[in-house]
Amino acid sequence: MSSIKVNQISKRFGNQQAVDRVSFEVEPGEIFGLLGPNGAGKTTSIRIILDIFKPDSGEVEILGGKMTDEKKNQIGYLPEERGLYQDITLEVCLNYLARLKGLKPAEAAARVEQMMKRFDLYDHRKKKVKELSKGMQQKAQLIITLVHDPQLVIIDEPFSALDPVNTQMVKDLLREERDKGKTIVMCTHQMHQVEELCDRLVLINHGKVMLYGKLSDIRRQYSGQEVIVHPLNELPAQIPGVSRIDRDNSGYILHLADQTTPQAILKNLVEQGIPLERFEVALPTLDEIFIQVVTSRGEVS
């Protein structure tokens, strides 16, 4: 059973098609990246998944069926539009929102206290929320997202407003949750975070799915025209099938001619008897793939 199954959802606001026949599945126990540039339709898709909006067409299954009030207690959501009740104390605010997630009063109090200690907020619990810094408020939001031990966590830009120390703490926390079998959907455009954390991803642009699958598969799919070589000695000036050679630190980047595969180059170098320390197919970074996909506007069927 998938944690989330999105099947051909579309949503139009006025004359703008926000989401256009988007489909993807999120498997249990993975960190899934939902990527796309600003205004691509990520937030609308999430809102449809969470039953805040109804789709014009298509359907969504979450935790094995339609959204119900019971299921809401098993979902943690950190929205892009961050918000907390500003005029009450942190402790009251967290307890209230934890109780809305179905925790009993004593349970909520205990969990909130434990989380506040972990996030270094315990000493600030009697302060009004509006008196806290942006980073602290962000941590408070993460507490609300995770306090009820949800099965499914959906987080929109989890690292914005966090310093490197807290960023690392949140990363560790997300991995920890995944290792406990929780499903995490991470919505972001910080590609290096996705590379570091996500197992699979979907990339949406102009409301349409552009890329979808395992991170490693996608990178391989976009690779193939560059090879990184670290020889023990010098490389010959000409290698068949290589259109250009660039120096790169202690090695070389070989730009392959059309129709040439990395395997053919390796075979050629071995046959020439050139001793190699390292031979690597240069996989493009997700950043590069992102820019390439977003600027070329190709659609994945």
Place this chain on the structure above:
Amino acid sequence: MNKFWIVFSHEYLRHVKRKRFILGLISIPLFMAVIMGVSILAAALSEDNRPVGFIDQSGLFKDAQPQPAKRSGLFVTHVKIVPFANETEARNALDDGEIQAFYIIQPDYYATGNVKMIAQDSVDSDIHRDFSEYLLAHLLKNENPTIRTRILEGPELVLRTFDSDQQFNSRNPFGFLIAIFSGVIFMLAVNTSGGYLLQAVVEEKENRTMEVVLTSLSTDQFMAGKIFGNLSVGLTQLLFWLLMAGVAALFALRAFPDLRDVGIGFSFFSLMALTFLPAFVMIAALMTMVGSTATESREAQQIAGLFSLPIAIPFWFIAAIMENPNGPLAIGFSFFPFTAPMTLPLRSMLTNLPAWQVGLSIGILILAAAASIWLASRAFRLGMLRYGKKLTLAEILRPR
């Protein structure tokens, strides 16, 4: 616990526990008590309790005995009535300030009832009444006591209408004042609740907490919790003030025994409850609607004024309603949901309301309340996720 109750108690306690609320709650009754105290004190201090004298030129009241006080109450005092042998003596007493006035019972009193009064300042009408009762009591002293009492007290007139058991006591205009007083308290409570509700909804929007909340419980549960939580704040205020008014009324009954005859009963209070409650819900729902459509609290408050203002309109036309409680204006106000809660109880104190008018008025109010809730929940659903963008009425009404 149902999530509705979590929202309800959070909203309720948030306001009720605040110092500002408690101060507001206490300050109004305190203010009224001070005003009442000061005016009673002023009246008591300005009252002239010096005796009045009389000279009997008719010879009818030679051995008149002072009569026992009939009216009683904390603030009711009877001045002494003292006889004088002649006008000069009485004149001297008046000049010396021992008495405030004296009456001269003319020789032809039996035939004409002529009495002259001499005073330096105007004399309270109660003293005239006491004096004439004094004379009457003496003339009737040999009469059968039952007949004597009947003549002295006069008839007790009760007006009764044909088609209902409503009755008007001839002696008391206080019922009308109570209707006005309840109306004012209602208006204050509506404003408090409405204001809190408006703030609570706009705040949700300004704080951008809606998405987290909507993924925790349903919109209906959330909205209902918010509306009833904030409504209860106003109701708490209303009940506390009514309780205080009850205490004040007990005190007033001791002080002014005449009030005991006020013709206010169960039917008046049920009429009040039946008009106030739907009106309360209607205003609350409209405030929620305004809160969800506006983008910031200042803007919302300006629009909200448009709803709370019409409630007070009947007070501007109170003279016209009193003069003609069955006129087209009064009847029109009774059928308009904003003005009905003020008009209907007021009219019930002035006239006999036909049952169909009461039924229609309450029916319209309940319909208006239901329609407002419907509008509010649509506006809430559509408007709450629109940060920094207004929602128009056309958008709320447009079918989806």
